[in-house]
Amino acid sequence: MTNEELWVQYKEYNSKEAKDALIIEYVELVKIIAGRLYTSYNAHVEFDDLLSYGIIGLIDALEKFDHKKNIKFETYANIRIRGAIIDQIRHMDWIPRSTRQKYKRIEEAVARLQKKFGNDFTDEQIADELGLTLEAFSKLLGEATTYSVVSLEEKIEDSLNFDIASNVVDIQPEDRFVENEMKKILSQTIEQLPEKEMRVMQLYYYSELTYKEIAEILEISESRVSQIHTKAISKLKIALNDLY
Structure with a gap:
């Protein structure tokens, strides 16, 4: 099934299988963003924690994205994933x-x-x-x-x-x-x-x-x-x- 077909199945038919497939498709993007932020924060947080926060952002992005609009999902997801990670780090307040x-x-x-x-x-x-x-x-x-x-x-x-x-x-x-x-x-x-x-x-x-x-x-x-x-x-x- 193509990427476009997955979006149709998920958004128009509420297919859980299509949603899971999209998460797997874009989890590499989460790893890239989490890895970059991990470097930025000088290892004051665990990479796995950042990855978990990013997955939350990815799922939020999948649920709120309008696949009919003329915008790449990667662009939208990048904003949501980074935002989710940064929000969680703010709440941790680990910086003295x-x-x-x-x-x-x-x-x-x-x-x-x-x-x-x-x-x-x-x-x-x-x-x-x-x-x-x-x-x-x-x-x-x-x-x-x-x-x-x-x-x-x-x-x-x-x-x-x-x-x-x-x-x-x-x-x-x-x-x-x-x-x-x-x-x-x-x-x-x-x-x-x-x-x-x-x-x-x-x-x-x-x-x-x-x-x-x-x-x-x-x-x-x-x-x-x-x-x-x-x-x-x-x-x-x-x-x-x-x-x-």
């Missing part, structure tokens, strides 16, 4: 308050330097702004890197709190404007980053490489990739904050 506060300090320092220098400033300047040695700042970046990823994910999820994929025709003009503006700002901000930060963001988000793979390409350590990523994320989050 001290880590959140440390990242907030970095973000505030970056915001102040952006007003002075745009997006082009050094680690040394951020360390000076924080009143830290370069070594202490590098350690701080390492501690805050996990929360930086979570923070950006949450900001994007909150910004797109309308159903992008299932209601393409029904999206209100103001919601469409926010979506387009957010994409434009993210794209522009990434393009304005210093070359190494831009390269890390492109390799991580567009090429979907791991820190280890990026480190090999750029010939730097994984910890350095993590630090560069954290700095770049703080700039993106500040740009998104300015939209609201």
